[in-house]
Amino acid sequence: MATARKSRGESRILRYLILGTWALVCLLPILWFLSIGFRPRTEVITPEPIYWPTFSLDAWRLLLSDWPIAKYLLNSVLAVGGSVVISLILGIPAAYALSRYEFRWREDIGFYILSTRMMAPAIVAVPIFFLFRSMGLLDTIWALMLIYAAVNLSLVIWIIRSYMLDIPKELEDAARTDGASDLRILWEIIIPACLPGIITAAVIAAIFAINEFLFTLLIASTANAYTMSVALANFTGGSDGIIYNAIALVSFIAFVPILILVILIQKHLSRGLTMGAVKG
Template structure:
């Protein structure tokens, strides 16, 4: 048994190293000079530089893209929570003959290739004069966050014991109070995962943002991709620094959510 445990830990360590090494290497390259990155022998020890980071942060387009991404993603996730969670609870607790069709429709939105959705949406936003605006991105992203939130939240609400909700009704709660004060707190841990997944999904969205923006509403993934279009000499240090910047907000968001979840359960216990 001891040998099996050692082998199991070794396999996990190998897979963990394979998963984490590209991330660590990208972070290291963000602080290297280009000559250290393209050297034939990989350099683990080097003189760090902040030129790549300061170049990325010093560009107005990067800060504008970061602002657009935060506003569009944050607002659309909020819309997905406000509209998606009550819908998921209604489907889970009050099923009817349309419930299966609604779930299939919500899931089918994710079946479509993004280009099949982006082109019609681009035509719609052009016709109503909202192309290349944050409003267009927020509404489009909200379609994704609502569908993902509903899809992942229905099983979470179905796992809430009915006896707990019935106890709420006995205490005099109405249907809305049971949803807010009983079902949501009990299913909170699973719901946080659904919210985090929807945020990461739209934060990394590239094709939709590319098709629906040209100048004013560019998100950070679009701006980061443009940094590679600088001639034959690829600025690898700048690209790695932009990847690090692109990865930080989702990590911070997940950290805040996990901290909130931990504090909530600590107060409850």
């Protein structure tokens, strides 16, 4: 008994050691970027190795004085958050229809929706630009919400649909026997049952929206609607060259919101990533 207990203890220590090492490997690039952001620019660009770097807030002062980082961060949160809400409002009923209703060409329609994700964004960039210009939505957060939602909607529909297919239809039949409508079944039975899948789809859509660059650069023509991705691309230098420490600090700040989001919902996200499989 004592030997078995000792073996389990050693196995647990080994497991924690492996996981801790892997966590450190994953965190090192993030910590490295953060350390560059709090070092003087002269130390960052020097070819000589510096083993004891100097702590400096020069990059932070530069961002606060010359760069409206709070506005860009708010634009990113509004554009990404709004697009995720739009994608879920449209995607959940569409996924329910594709997973539950029997109608002609259902599978063809589902594949067509998914195929829009396979299209190169550059193909529709110019038509989308003229469309939003005719609607008077250029350089607005509303335009970014709509374009992000349009780009990620097909992915959201298929992820949620795969989870809805795993829900037994007997639950819906029992609810219909009690007189529940389809809308009530969707709200009270289907959505709670596939909540991990919905959360997973929302997080993936948010990550894709944050990483979207082409449409953001096309729609956000001025700093009024810049998100962090486009603002960071424009923040590449100053009168005396590239400001590496400020760029590193901005990159870290842009990464923090999605990191906090994943940490807050990691329980639901892990369940959503491990439940079921995508079905055709």
